[in-house]
Amino acid sequence: xxxxxxxxxxxxxxxxxxxxxxxxxxxxxxxxxxxxxxxxxxxxxxxxxxxxxxxxxxxxxxxxxxxxxxxxxxxxxxxxxxxxxxxxxxxxxxxxxxxxxxxxxxxxxxxxxxxxxxxxxxxxxxxxxxxxxxxxxxxxxxxxxxxxxxxxxxxxxxxxxxxxxxxxxxxxxxxxx
Numbered sequence: 795x796x797x798x799x800x801x802x803x804x805x806x807x808x809x810x811x812x813x814x815x816x817x818x819x820x821x822x823x824x825x826x827x828x829x830x831x832x833x834x835x836x837x838x839x840x841x842x843x844x845x846x847x848x849x850x851x852x853x854x855x856x857x858x859x860x861x862x863x864x865x866x867x868x869x870x871x872x873x874x875x876x877x878x879x880x881x882x883x884x885x886x887x888x889x890x891x892x893x894x895x896x897x898x899x900x901x902x903x904x905x906x907x908x909x910x911x912x913x914x915x916x917x918x919x920x921x922x923x924x925x926x927x928x929x930x931x932x933x934x935x936x937x938x939x940x941x942x943x944x945x946x947x948x949x950x951x952x953x954x955x956x957x958x959x960x961x962x963x964x965x966x967x968x969x970x971x
Contacts, residue, residue, distance in 0.1 A: 795820065795869045796884055797968075798877035801891035802936070803917055804898030806952045806960065810891065811873035813961050818871070818968075823864055825857050825874035841916055844923045851931055875924065878946060879934050887971060889964060890946040893953045947971075 795818075799811045808824050815822035832853065833843035847853045858880050861872055865881050872881065878888035893901075895917075903913040928934045935941070943949065948967050952960055 795886045796865045796881060797871045797887045797889065798881050798885045799871060799873045799889045799891060800875055800878040800946070801893070801952075802875065802895075802898060802921060804902040805891035805893045806901075806957070807873040807891055809957055810952075810960055810964070811871045813957065814964060815871045817961065817965065818869075820869040820871060821864070822871050823861065823873070825861060825872070825877070828857055828860070839916075841919050844920050848923055848927060851927065854927060854931060875936060876928060876932070876934065879932065882945075887948070887968060888946045890942055890949045891960075892949060892951045897953050 797814065797820075799807045799814075801807050803826070808826060811824065812822055829843070830840065833840050836843060836846070838846060858874075858876060861874060861877055861880055864870055865872060865884055874880070878885065878890065882888070895914075899910055899914045899917055902917065903910045906913065925936055928936060948964065950960055950963060955963075
């Protein structure tokens with residue numbers, strides 16, 4: 795089974811995907827973590843690496859090609875903003891997580907032990923860059939809410955739900971397919 799979990803930064807993709815992978819006993823992969831690891835390996839902040847990637851589209855393409863290759867090998871949960879789109883023809887179940895920008899930034903600031911203002915600036919830069927890159931590279935508009943509703947099998951607003959409630963909701967939906 796191939797499950798994708800998409801959504802903007804801080805919606806809970808990684809936390810939810812890791813728990814689901816554990817409960818289902820399948821592999822887990824995060825392009826967000828891979829991106830952070832590449833930034834660290836390059837001795838760059840996320841903002842610096844984001845600007846670098848704007849000029850080097852091969853980074854995005856390599857990460858996305860890795861997602862496709864991993865999905866072809868085994869059952870997996872892939873956490874990535876684009877995973878639902880990139881794997882649309884082979885994914886068994888596509889999930890979109892949503893949440894307000896304010897709550898997402900609060901979560902990420904707490905996770906990264908940084909200030910709200912610093913995380914807001916970083917997130918704004920990253921998401922603006924990603925929206926432009928993904929539109930240019932793949933003609934995918936992640937801000938188009940109308941096509942999102944039509945595209946994903948399940949959309950969950952994570953703002954007022956616990957992690958357990960979100961995982962239970964997904965498992966219930968998976969039992970029905």
